[in-house]
Amino acid sequence: MSTNNTIDVGVLGYRFMGRAHSNALARLPMFFPDAPKIVRHTLIGRDEESLTEAAEQFGFTNTTTDWKEAIEEVDVIYNLGPNHIHPEPSIAALEADTHVFCEKPMAPTLRQAKEMRETAADSKALAGCAFNYRFVPAIKYAKRLIEDGELGEIHQFRGRYLQDWLVDPDAPWSWRSDAELAGSGALGDLGAHTIDLARFLVGDVERVSGHLRTFVDERPVEGEDENRPVTVDDAYSAQAELEDGVMGTFEASRFATGHKNDHIVEVHGSKGSLKFSLERLNELELLRDDNRGYETVLVTDESDPYIDHWWPPGHIIGWEHTFIHENYEFLTAISEDKEFSPSFEDGYRVQRILDAIQQSNKQHEWIKLDTMK
Amino acid sequence: MSTNNTIDVGVLGYRFMGRAHSNALARLPMFFPDAPKIVRHTLIGRDEESLTEAAEQFGFTNTTTDWKEAIEEVDVIYNLGPNHIHPEPSIAALEADTHVFCEKPMAPTLRQAKEMRETAADSKALAGCAFNYRFVPAIKYAKRLIEDGELGEIHQFRGRYLQDWLVDPDAPWSWRSDAELAGSGALGDLGAHTIDLARFLVGDVERVSGHLRTFVDERPVEGEDENRPVTVDDAYSAQAELEDGVMGTFEASRFATGHKNDHIVEVHGSKGSLKFSLERLNELELLRDDNRGYETVLVTDESDPYIDHWWPPGHIIGWEHTFIHENYEFLTAISEDKEFSPSFEDGYRVQRILDAIQQSNKQHEWIKLDTMK
Amino acid sequence: MSTNNTIDVGVLGYRFMGRAHSNALARLPMFFPDAPKIVRHTLIGRDEESLTEAAEQFGFTNTTTDWKEAIEEVDVIYNLGPNHIHPEPSIAALEADTHVFCEKPMAPTLRQAKEMRETAADSKALAGCAFNYRFVPAIKYAKRLIEDGELGEIHQFRGRYLQDWLVDPDAPWSWRSDAELAGSGALGDLGAHTIDLARFLVGDVERVSGHLRTFVDERPVEGEDENRPVTVDDAYSAQAELEDGVMGTFEASRFATGHKNDHIVEVHGSKGSLKFSLERLNELELLRDDNRGYETVLVTDESDPYIDHWWPPGHIIGWEHTFIHENYEFLTAISEDKEFSPSFEDGYRVQRILDAIQQSNKQHEWIKLDTMK
Amino acid sequence: MSTNNTIDVGVLGYRFMGRAHSNALARLPMFFPDAPKIVRHTLIGRDEESLTEAAEQFGFTNTTTDWKEAIEEVDVIYNLGPNHIHPEPSIAALEADTHVFCEKPMAPTLRQAKEMRETAADSKALAGCAFNYRFVPAIKYAKRLIEDGELGEIHQFRGRYLQDWLVDPDAPWSWRSDAELAGSGALGDLGAHTIDLARFLVGDVERVSGHLRTFVDERPVEGEDENRPVTVDDAYSAQAELEDGVMGTFEASRFATGHKNDHIVEVHGSKGSLKFSLERLNELELLRDDNRGYETVLVTDESDPYIDHWWPPGHIIGWEHTFIHENYEFLTAISEDKEFSPSFEDGYRVQRILDAIQQSNKQHEWIKLDTMK
Incomplete structure (x- = not known):
């Protein structure tokens, strides 16, 4: 985890939502100078080659194909993969008190969503659902x-x-x-x-x-x-x-x-x-x-x-601005230890x-x- | 019933719908010269004074407070009163083989609507529902x-x-x-x-x-x-x-x-x-x-x-033109002995x-x- | 001229504008019962056959191909022909103190428009320009x-x-x-x-x-x-x-x-x-x-x-309603001897x-x- | 001037237009990966304190209050100040064969605009007018x-x-x-x-x-x-x-x-x-x-x-995207030695x-x- 005053962000997924959130993270300093400083730390995916290329384009320092590893290294995980990928990494991250920002809908089944919500309730970390x-x-x-x-x-x-x-x-x-x-x-x-x-x-x-x-x-x-x-x-x-x-x-x-x-x-x-x-x-x-x-x-x-x-x-x-606003609020809530809706x-x-x-x-x-x- | 080539129309109701249909009847000759000739024969209502005034304004020759009487005298009854007035006169008219044009919705209850439809099926007269x-x-x-x-x-x-x-x-x-x-x-x-x-x-x-x-x-x-x-x-x-x-x-x-x-x-x-x-x-x-x-x-x-x-x-x-078109089609169907939807x-x-x-x-x-x- | 309390209207032209004004005249009694009573007296045109047909459709009692004759017989002339027909009959009517309602633009030339306006100023009759x-x-x-x-x-x-x-x-x-x-x-x-x-x-x-x-x-x-x-x-x-x-x-x-x-x-x-x-x-x-x-x-x-x-x-x-309102105002002004704009x-x-x-x-x-x- | 394959950009003006173009420059790599690499090199302005703050926010490495100095150091000058500031620096830059991207309208007077256009015609550098x-x-x-x-x-x-x-x-x-x-x-x-x-x-x-x-x-x-x-x-x-x-x-x-x-x-x-x-x-x-x-x-x-x-x-x-597209085209034209409109x-x-x-x-x-x- 970051020891300085920045928030290290790990992003799982580099397609549509990965792109929208990476852009948001990149644009905060110029337009929301009071936002917490963030580092685009690790991009997480399955295909190494695409991942490396995406990391370069989106400005991430590291890549990994193992989300479990990323959970250890970053302050917050953005879970932006397909719906069936939402539950497991989100739960693992929250159990490790790593903040989670998860795309919608939360999970393929209600049972999983319930488990995610219960884990969030028990975690010290912040868990946001990205209804932009x-x-x-x-x-x-x-x-x-x-x-x-x-x-x-x-x-x-x-x-x-x-x-x-x-x-x-x-x-x-x-x-x-x-x-x-x-x-x-x-x-x-x-x-x-x-x-x-x-x-x-x-x-x-x-x-x-x-x-x-x-x-x-x-x-x-x-x-x-x-x-x-x-x-x-x-x-x-x-x-x-x-x-x-x-x-x-x-x-x-x-x-x-x-x-x-x-x-x-x-x-x-x-x-x-x-x-x-x-x-x-x-x-x-x-x-x-x-x-x-x-x-x-x-x-x-x-x-x-x-x-x-x-x-x-x-x-x-434009449409993409909703992500910038959403990221601003979520990251500020982390930084100031506040609730997030x-x-x-x-x-x-x-x-x-x-x-x-x-x-x-x-x-x-x-x-x-x-x-x- | 009219013995010449005109259609004598009796209209029950002289408020909103009465006005809209009377206007339609009045405007047909100028704009739909091929429409059958109609006579605004009798206006039917309950309050004699208002009725007389309305008949004059809407161009009706006669008035009556007894719709049963009107059914005998005209070729077609327009049933434009409140919903609960729809069934009885419509059924009586159709039983007398007087054509009926009835405002929507057809009746307060499904049972009544069913009876109206069955009477229509058995009648020689045409029965139209005025979905303008x-x-x-x-x-x-x-x-x-x-x-x-x-x-x-x-x-x-x-x-x-x-x-x-x-x-x-x-x-x-x-x-x-x-x-x-x-x-x-x-x-x-x-x-x-x-x-x-x-x-x-x-x-x-x-x-x-x-x-x-x-x-x-x-x-x-x-x-x-x-x-x-x-x-x-x-x-x-x-x-x-x-x-x-x-x-x-x-x-x-x-x-x-x-x-x-x-x-x-x-x-x-x-x-x-x-x-x-x-x-x-x-x-x-x-x-x-x-x-x-x-x-x-x-x-x-x-x-x-x-x-x-x-x-x-x-x-x-304007909105009122829908009534003129509807009346044109309905009256033409009567005149040409065709079906009407x-x-x-x-x-x-x-x-x-x-x-x-x-x-x-x-x-x-x-x-x-x-x-x- | 009419001797009773009605206004006898002569209409020159039975195409587009003739139709729009005839409709307006026909609809006044039902919707503007306080409008002066008018008679669709004479329809004026050049082609006798078309004229007769139009007069029947538009509800005019008489026809003539001689507008000069009409001027003598009606209370008001509606001048609805092509622009170059506007000046002469309008001027003649106003000189005979017959009211004139003339379509726009008033005349092909400014000189003619000026003459029309001057004649109107000298006439006892009302002269309206039909900017509907x-x-x-x-x-x-x-x-x-x-x-x-x-x-x-x-x-x-x-x-x-x-x-x-x-x-x-x-x-x-x-x-x-x-x-x-x-x-x-x-x-x-x-x-x-x-x-x-x-x-x-x-x-x-x-x-x-x-x-x-x-x-x-x-x-x-x-x-x-x-x-x-x-x-x-x-x-x-x-x-x-x-x-x-x-x-x-x-x-x-x-x-x-x-x-x-x-x-x-x-x-x-x-x-x-x-x-x-x-x-x-x-x-x-x-x-x-x-x-x-x-x-x-x-x-x-x-x-x-x-x-x-x-x-x-x-x-x-609809669009045609503007003519009804315009006719209502113009005819009321005649009837009440008021100005009209x-x-x-x-x-x-x-x-x-x-x-x-x-x-x-x-x-x-x-x-x-x-x-x- | 840059010796590597990047384009060093100097921007004169850090208000409305300065912000819009700085954002465009910052966003190119993520969304237009084939755009030439650029360096936000120098921000130019008059007030040192505001300038320093703006440079930090907009991601510029250097600042100067002397545009003449900047002309020597960068590959392209963006002239984004008030209209009366457009002519002199633009002309000086073009005379030094430094590319110029100038906001509209080109100059307060036609005489100045003409001089700018003539200088551009004589320069080896590219001169674009920013009609976004x-x-x-x-x-x-x-x-x-x-x-x-x-x-x-x-x-x-x-x-x-x-x-x-x-x-x-x-x-x-x-x-x-x-x-x-x-x-x-x-x-x-x-x-x-x-x-x-x-x-x-x-x-x-x-x-x-x-x-x-x-x-x-x-x-x-x-x-x-x-x-x-x-x-x-x-x-x-x-x-x-x-x-x-x-x-x-x-x-x-x-x-x-x-x-x-x-x-x-x-x-x-x-x-x-x-x-x-x-x-x-x-x-x-x-x-x-x-x-x-x-x-x-x-x-x-x-x-x-x-x-x-x-x-x-x-x-x-959004509106700001027009600047990204415009910058993409202009910088590509520089990089590929092509014309720009x-x-x-x-x-x-x-x-x-x-x-x-x-x-x-x-x-x-x-x-x-x-x-x-």
């Missing part, structure tokens, strides 16, 4: 407005996350198509974000009814003359009752032709409403103060969350809802969350 | 595109209808708040439209899971020092499986602050997607032909449905789905439509 | 907001009107292509509306600089083996200084591929801004009250201009600006309006 | 479409750039308010971007007519009890004739209440149209291929310009148009570009 969309300035601003009562009493929450990368039946099979490795499909990958935002903005879920569909049952394995079964959902919908009687509807799809990364969140309260769209993440559609219609707020003013670190009004930020507790609670939606789909009935093991 | 949104040019154009396979195989249907006129807890009690008189709340009033469009555009519903909420339990009676219980839903959501495995989600609310008449329909297919919004009813958002994004089509070209009767491209029509069969099938959603909400489980009586 | 977009509820609402100071001191006005029906070089020649008959092209046809709204909403124009372009120099004559020269503009732009130093820019085109009837008006003031688009004429984009972004106001509430005559909130009206004075002042833009384009320099004859 | 909006993926994609003839023959170009940071009359005086230091106001600062994009996308300007307005004549000096005169424009408009008879209109304002960084570019051609908005820079509104309306293209596919360096479809980039020639030609607009405004007449000295 909480750190979009517009979402944080929305949260503030709701807490300040600007929307009044909340009645309804609506979230849907649409992509289309599987609509082609010849799109190849991947670990994301497999229930063992991924847990679920659109539900876990996309729905986890929606449900986390519902919990963050409005409140926890008390009962759910779910509907899952797999439109294409098997897919070709790339480079092989073989099809493998798709054992996860291509799309899901759910309806929910949240705390205080709030109505919720959730939906996601990988078959929504023409939609690339279209995550929408809408909230209706007694005094106002809001709408957010991830593809226009610098904007918040906001209705309040006896206004007659939605106001398109460009959440890029100096007074908006995180924006004083960036550019003048109207000079928009979303935690493994949050990750577990989302997982419980995902699981209940799957159960409900099978049993054709509503599931109450408090009756779940 | 089928007659929006953009919807008819969407239907054509789907039928022509432009969207490919359909995977998902999404419909939601948002209003906000009940969000104020002091908004007065009305017949629409009462289960006996209205059958249901947002579900029947708004959801009926959504479900009709799902059936029209995509296919019938095979099973549903529903969720109803009443946010405000009682409301003041206007002019009286009394509250009455609200026994219908303020908002509903439903998820559905449609024919051929299409996933559907439906939702409506009278508590969606800032939304006035916001009916949205979205369809995703393997080759394209579309979006429609009632508040911008001249437009269709359309993705097809390997386009990369939604194209905002202004459905006001001469080649678009009904538009050759109206104005040059870009000169938009949406029929009482359609109205009944929608009612069955509404009923299943209510049942599902009570029983906390999915309802299969083919198991319903 | 003043009667869009959203525009009237905008006017009210500006007058109430909601936008503060006005700094900038921007208007542009885009169509595309001439982008095809084979689109046929018509009277609209000819300077003698039409006066100008996009400038007079579309720009007249923009400039009228600038004057209505913000203030008069003091100096202008114009730019006209004809992209296609000659066009085929329909049914003939001949091309005729296009002697008007296909597109124009202008920059202007309005009263109180307001900056203005105007633009119109018949070559804006994909735009059908896209008239946009934007105003910036020290305290707020607004945007209006004719293709979404039920909406006003409004920024005020220290809001951070534009609010999309659906101008369909009962309290909005004219809306109490129509439908509940969110049930949108836009008047021939307004029509003349717009014409002066159109003329100055043309002059400026020729002379390559700014033109001051007060130096014009 | 050419490097927005959507703009580069638009350029490609136009070049490929997808829009047909171009008829019209429209650009406007709206901000509102000066609408408050108490907003303080700055160098940007002064004609000596800034050259012009909204015209040079914002209009330079618009005009560069017009030249880039459509073609050069042949004649212009301009209109400038200063709404607030003097402004308070911060920290002093004094007002200073505003000698530049708060807003400008211009109309132009471009090559091949294309019509153009340009406009910018710092008084457009509610608009933060709203740069819009629109092009109409005989076969299609496009619209771009900087506040939604990941999108391009595109009409082509006989489509009926604009298609909202999210320009974030792997095949889109630069996007293979970033994230999966729908994961949007926009060059000082481009910067000069834009300046000539800015100057002509100012002249036109004074003389109240059109200015032909080829008659300018």
Whole structure:
């Protein structure tokens, strides 16, 4: 472990999420000078050659193919591999009091998520679950407005996350198509974000009814003359009752032709409403103060969350900035020995809802969350 | 009954719907010169004074407070009163072989809707259910595109209808708040439209899971020092499986602050997607032909449905025009002795789905439509 | 002239504008019961057969091919023919103290417009110029907001009107292509509306600089083996200084591929801004009250201009409704012996600006309006 | 000068633009691994204390208050100070064959811009003018479409750039308010971007007519009890004739209440149209291929310009990314000894148009570009 005032970071995974978090770590000093100093210490992966190349590109000093070794050497492990890789290294790290930042959804099964959360509760280390969309300035601003009562009493929450990368039946099979490795499909990958935002903005879920569909049952394995079964959902919908009687509807799809990364969140309260769209993440559609219609707020003013670190009004930020904000908060929490949300507790609670939606789909009935093991 | 070549129309109800249909009848000659000639024969209501005034304004020759009398005298009865007034006069008219055009939802109870449909099946007269949104040019154009396979195989249907006129807890009690008189709340009033469009555009519903909420339990009676219980839903959501495995989600609310008449329909297919919004009813958002994004089509070209009767491209029509198109089709069907959709069969099938959603909400489980009586 | 309490209307022209005004006249009794009673008395045109057919469809009692005769018989002449038909009958009618409602732009030449305005000034009859977009509820609402100071001191006005029906070089020649008959092209046809709204909403124009372009120099004559020269503009732009130093820019085109009837008006003031688009004429984009972004106001509430005559909130009206409102105001002014705006004075002042833009384009320099004859 | 294979960069200016370019330099290695290796060598400024702090934050090894010294030591000078600082160091660097990357607009006066361009023509070094909006993926994609003839023959170009940071009359005086230091106001600062994009996308300007307005004549000096005169424009408009008879209109304002960084570019051609908005820079509104309306293209596919360096479809980039792309191209051009556009020639030609607009405004007449000295 580092003996000076820096935080040594080990990152497991160097594909999509590895790249997003490495970028975040690299950009903190220039834009968040008050962030703790970090060292991109070790990049962890399986293929040595790719790993070495990635480490050079992402600015890591060391590489290893043995995550157990890394746990001993760094202050914090970023667990950014496929879902089925989340539980074991996270648990081992927390048992060694090494901090963990784990991508979502937390685990393929609820049982594993529960174990991760219990280990986190017993560890001296900090355990964060990387729901990055909480750190979009517009979402944080929305949260503030709701807490300040600007929307009044909340009645309804609506979230849907649409992509289309599987609509082609010849799109190849991947670990994301497999229930063992991924847990679920659109539900876990996309729905986890929606449900986390519902919990963050409005409140926890008390009962759910779910509907899952797999439109294409098997897919070709790339480079092989073989099809493998798709054992996860291509799309899901759910309806929910949240705390205080709030109505919720959730939906996601990988078959929504023409939609690339279209995550929408809408909230209706007694005094106002809001709408957010991830593809226009610098904007918040906001209705309040006896206004007659939605106001398109460009959440890029100096007074908006995180924006004083960036550019003048109207000079928009990108998707990747959510990772910088998230890393800033997580690393600051480590450095200052504070709590961090979303935690493994949050990750577990989302997982419980995902699981209940799957159960409900099978049993054709509503599931109450408090009756779940 | 008229002995010449005109159709004598009797209209029951002279409020909102009475006005919309009377306007439609009045405008046909100028814009649809090939429509059958009609006579605004008799306006039917309960309050003689208001009735006389309305008849003069709407151009009716006669008035009566006895709908039974009217049935004898006219060729077709428009049944535009509150929901609980739909069954009895409709049935009596059809038994007398007087044509009936009935507003939606067809009846407060499924049992009544079934009786109406059976009477219609046995009658020589035509029985239409006035789901006017089928007659929006953009919807008819969407239907054509789907039928022509432009969207490919359909995977998902999404419909939601948002209003906000009940969000104020002091908004007065009305017949629409009462289960006996209205059958249901947002579900029947708004959801009926959504479900009709799902059936029209995509296919019938095979099973549903529903969720109803009443946010405000009682409301003041206007002019009286009394509250009455609200026994219908303020908002509903439903998820559905449609024919051929299409996933559907439906939702409506009278508590969606800032939304006035916001009916949205979205369809995703393997080759394209579309979006429609009632508040911008001249437009269709359309993705097809390997386009990369939604194209905002202004459905006001001469080649678009009904538009050759109206104005040059870009000169938009209004909500009321849907009634003119609907009346044109219905009256032409009478005149030419043809079938008309949406029929009482359609109205009944929608009612069955509404009923299943209510049942599902009570029983906390999915309802299969083919198991319903 | 009518001896009872009705207004007898004679309409010259039965194409596009004839249809729009006839519809307006027909709809007044049902929706504006306090409007003066009118009689669709005489339809005036050149071709007897078409005229008879149109009179029947539009509900006129008489027809004539001699407008002079009509002037004697009716209370008001609607002058809805091509631009070059505007001056003579309007002047004759006003000299006979017959009211005149004349379509825009008022005349092909400024000289003629001046004569029309002078005749109007000397006549006992009312002379209105039919700039119908003043009667869009959203525009009237905008006017009210500006007058109430909601936008503060006005700094900038921007208007542009885009169509595309001439982008095809084979689109046929018509009277609209000819300077003698039409006066100008996009400038007079579309720009007249923009400039009228600038004057209505913000203030008069003091100096202008114009730019006209004809992209296609000659066009085929329909049914003939001949091309005729296009002697008007296909597109124009202008920059202007309005009263109180307001900056203005105007633009119109018949070559804006994909735009059908896209008239946009934007105003910036020290305290707020607004945007209006004719293709979404039920909406006003409004920024005020220290809001951070534009609010999309659906101008369909009962309290909005004219809306109490129509439908509940969110049930949108169409383009044709502007004619109903305009006719209501004009006929009421006749009936109550009041002034009416836009008047021939307004029509003349717009014409002066159109003329100055043309002059400026020729002379390559700014033109001051007060130096014009 | 660097003797190894890296490019040593000296940056003059560490405020807004200094930050944007330093970030770009820092991010190249991770996302553009094929970019030449660069060293953030020297940060140049006037205030030693701020300079040292900025150098640390931005990752520069050295600082100096003497730009002449820096010119000797680095391979390329980034000239990012206020406009009046652009000419002298740029000329000195180019005379020393040190590459120069200069912010826009190139100089306060046309005379200076001309001298810069001539020096560049005589220098062995590369001289780039930093019009970063050419490097927005959507703009580069638009350029490609136009070049490929997808829009047909171009008829019209429209650009406007709206901000509102000066609408408050108490907003303080700055160098940007002064004609000596800034050259012009909204015209040079914002209009330079618009005009560069017009030249880039459509073609050069042949004649212009301009209109400038200063709404607030003097402004308070911060920290002093004094007002200073505003000698530049708060807003400008211009109309132009471009090559091949294309019509153009340009406009910018710092008084457009509610608009933060709203740069819009629109092009109409005989076969299609496009619209771009900087506040939604990941999108391009595109009409082509006989489509009926604009298609909202999210320009974030792997095949889109630069996007293979970033994230999966729908994961949007920000404003700052334009600088990364621009730096990548400029530094690659240096490294590979190639040409770079926009060059000082481009910067000069834009300046000539800015100057002509100012002249036109004074003389109240059109200015032909080829008659300018």
